[in-house]
């Protein structure tokens with residue numbers, strides 16, 4: 001996936017993203033870090049085709065496989081979602097329908113993407129749950145979302161999304177609403193699953209420690225500009241830009 | 255759950271009954287027998303005779319088909335039109351939304367009886383033209399419900415997540431919105447039957463001499479004091495069917511909205 005000279009503006013022509021160039025290598029994990037309001041979520045929305053109507057793409061393009069942004073309309077996106085492109089969000093409990101059991105939602109999602117019958121879908125669901133270290137699969141599939149902890153729910157979400165074997169996963173603050181222990185578990189499962197299925201992952205986070213734990217390379221975003229992009233060690237050990245140094249030093253205090 | 259099955263069975267039974275009714279009816283519903291004009295019910299002629307000496311029991315059985323068929327036709331017409339329009343407005347938003355909703359407002363501004371009389375005046379008197387005329391205004395109600403439900407669901411985070419995992423608009427519509435609409439439809443059948451009976455009463459529905467509960471009521475209204483059974487039986491039949499479908503709709507709603 002490649003982003004070229006992307007500029008996004010709001011109603012008042014303020015630049016929310018300014019001339020973004022980003023080349024994401026297939027199979028790699030890229031972390032996008034930056035302070036609140038730096039445009040991380042906006043960047044994710046551009047890639048996912050879910051930009052709020054108040055924001056407009058002023059110029060630039062996204063090349064995704066052989067699709068260009070220009071010909072990515074809703075129809076094309078609808079086909080991409082699930083099998084090619086998928087997302088994991090910050091609040092795991094809001095991502096599942098509260099009144100339908102997890103098993104049913106899991107099976108429905110699988111069978112709307114992959115043509116399998118119900119028993120096969122259930123066995124896929126169980127296999128995926130085991131991969132995310134949730135071993136009491138029967139019980140989890142028979143639960144409503146409110147019966148599980150947030151950390152477990154996020155792992156369920158991850159299991160659902162990875163069951164579809166997507167080529168590109170966008171995760172917007174996937175661990176920000178979790179306690180420290182669940183954070184590590186969730187990150188571990190994401191690492192494990194993505195290395196197994198070799199998909200590309202873009203993780204958005206405001207935490208440098210999350211980024212350094214999971215990513216191969218790090219993008220630092222500041223007020224809509226990419227101020228630094230490079231391999232993890234390079235960015236962490238010898239930051240070129242003042243803003244990154246600031247981020248790094250403030251991370252020390254935590 | 256058990257209650258629902260019982261109600262479904264009763265409804266299906268009723269529908270089947272209305273289909274086979276003509277074969278069950280003991281007499282020809284159109285046959286005029288002057289000796290039985292306004293005759294009170296007895297053992298042979300269960301529900302008595304009407305103002306032309308026709309057998310009310312046979313007319314009720316035959317009328318069930320016309321009454322239910324027109325009501326179902328009506329509800330199918332208006333709900334399909336309404337759901338499609340509402341879904342387009344809700345999912346597409348923007349200009350199509352505004353256009354559909356404003357057309358709806360315009361249609362609702364007409365008094366429905368005037369609208370029906372105008373359309374029937376242009377197309378000719380007959381139950382189908384009345385159904386067409388009513389569908390043309392009443393779809394608005396369904397389109398509004400559908401649109402609001404679509405908008406509400408789309409703002410839910412889990413719908414957003416479902417879309418990101420490949421759920422199409424159609425699946426969202428069927429999974430999350432249809433259940434609510436089905437309840438609406440059931441609750442509406444009663445209203446429709448009453449409304450169509452009303453239009454038959456005004457002479458805009460099924461045309462006499464064909465039996466239909468609404469026009470049976472209408473034809474017998476002048477005998478309300480001398481021979482009340484002419485009105486009581488069709489009235490009772492309408493009442494029971496309306497109660498049945500309303501109860502059905504409410505049970506369904508309770509079941510779907512409970513967790």
Ligand SMILES: Nc1ncnc2c1ncn2[C@@H]1O[C@H](COP(=O)(O)OP(=O)(O)OP(=O)(O)O)[C@@H](O)[C@H]1O
Pocket residue numbers: 010016034035036037038039040041042043052054055206
């Ligand atoms: N729907 C919107 N309409 C108008 N402006 C928006 C909208 N969404 C975001 N913005 C603006 O875009 C800028 C970047 O917001 P964005 O949500 O991308 O930041 P972020 O990096 O994800 O922040 P956070 O870490 O708090 O999630 C902000 O200044 C915000 O005001």
Ligand SMILES: [Mg+2]
Pocket residue numbers: 040041042
């Ligand atoms: Mg954000």
